[in-house]
Amino acid sequence: MNPRTAAIAAGASRGLREFVISLKTPADVGFYVGGIATFIIVMLFVRSTPIEGLDITVAQLLFPGLLGMQLAISATWGLATILATEREDGTLLRAKSLPNGMLGYVVGQNTRTLLDAAFAVGILIVPAAFLIPGLWQTGPAGAVAALGFLVLGLLALTPIGFAIGSIAPNPRAVGGWGLLVLGGIVSISGIFFPIVNLPAALQVVAQLFPVYWLGLGLRSTLLPDTAAAIEIGESWRTLETVGVLGLWAVVGLVLAPVLLRRMARRESGSTVSARRDSALQRV
């Protein structure tokens, strides 16, 4: 086998293994279970609450945005946290010591992120199918289009996760401050309430990030066209959505490898042990 092919295969199996391990780890499972429990409770409350003037329920309006949020948590915040952690604990240095090890590592992280995101989205879709009346009113075409936006969203969000993880000073910075920043972005991204209710300046900020566009794209596929009335410009702006998400994906796919290479170049035994010392001092 060609060395690069071997590394890619090893990376894919590494990602699968990491995902399976995570499913067997109580802390990780607790994170999923907590999320899904909150989701079900909220949905039970709003499943039949109608939105005035539109022919949909609050649950229907919320759901697409929540899918986008799940994806952002998995592919950006989760990935960045893991990357920063694995720089600190020496996982990355081990990858660097193997032939084509960084290639395998990145393939592994992509595989794990893909599985994690699919799982996170899946565990929302299954209860939603039972809890939310009218979820599939746009039919198979709507579902396929939604899947398309999920894939595009993953392409936009994953490179951001790699980029943040490779420049973050330590995992605590991503886990703590990163979560705060992500929370801020999500809260202005039109997931929990229509973005048109926000001050104009915040609307501009929200539109810089992919979370808003992913939510918008998903709403456009799962909701009737009349629901576009409460969006900016009373339109789904599908072209703009694909354009912005595509731009994020392209920028990320160009930038992430550069940052990853820079990060890998800097790894050595002494940088890892220096980080270990400073991490232990904090404990």
Add this chain to the structure above:
Amino acid sequence: MFASMSNAAVTVHDLRMRYGTHTVLDGISFEIARGEVVALLGPNGAGKTTTIEILEGFRGRSGGDVRVLGEDPIRGDEQWRARVGVVLQSWRDHGRWRVADLLAQFGRYYAPFAEPGRERPYPVDELLALVGLTEHATKKIRSLSGGQRRRLDVAIGIVGRPDILFLDEPTAGFDPAARRDFHDLVHRLADMEGTTILLTTHDLSEAERLADRILILHGGVIAAEGSPEQLAREVGGTSEVRWRHGGERHVHSTPDASTFVQRLLQQHGDAVEDLEVRRASLEDTYLAMVAAARDGEEAR
């Protein structure tokens, strides 16, 4: 001193490393022959880790020429990387993985680099037996003891059956039993596979026990090098001669104890009592170096 020998696994010529204005390596040169086990010995802060990281290809250098297996490590490609084993000190990486799974995962990267007579990767079962982790194969890595973890580190370092293996302070934090087990393991590697090994340590007795040759790094230069016996002779240098004569004790330091004792006996014959010759040990000299380095650091 510098000659490009074809059977050298490592050649280092005038290696220099500066961090800002601080000079860590001030022109060191040495060679390591294939199959040789060499210890880089020196007090903390002597530049051992810097040297080994440069050889591993993990760190650039300020100047000088370095070749490992014929290549400049900083430009070493994946083919080169496959022949180099690095033993890293694990901390908490891969804590949730099981021992055998992790070795199998890392082994896969080496499969395309197998050569006739050099099977790659090492079969996991053999590897586990070699490092004495067979009964821990299905354990989670974070449940291993410190000594078991270090043996796993070695297993990971050699899973690709490397031509050269680097170990940086491999026994730091070991208890004496774990240290002895580890020494046995290094001997086995060197004997069985003919692997070239470079290890760093600040422990002289460890260097004496493991290495064919010791390089003492001190003040950014190689202060002494040779086999443990050579070093004891050359660095040890002077001997102390003690004796009693006419009820009085005498002590005399001399580089040539045999001649001195011969003269002493010729002169006084039977009247010389309790004659004792003690060579200043390598340890005495090394400890003096370490003390000097520490004083220098405090003065700074």
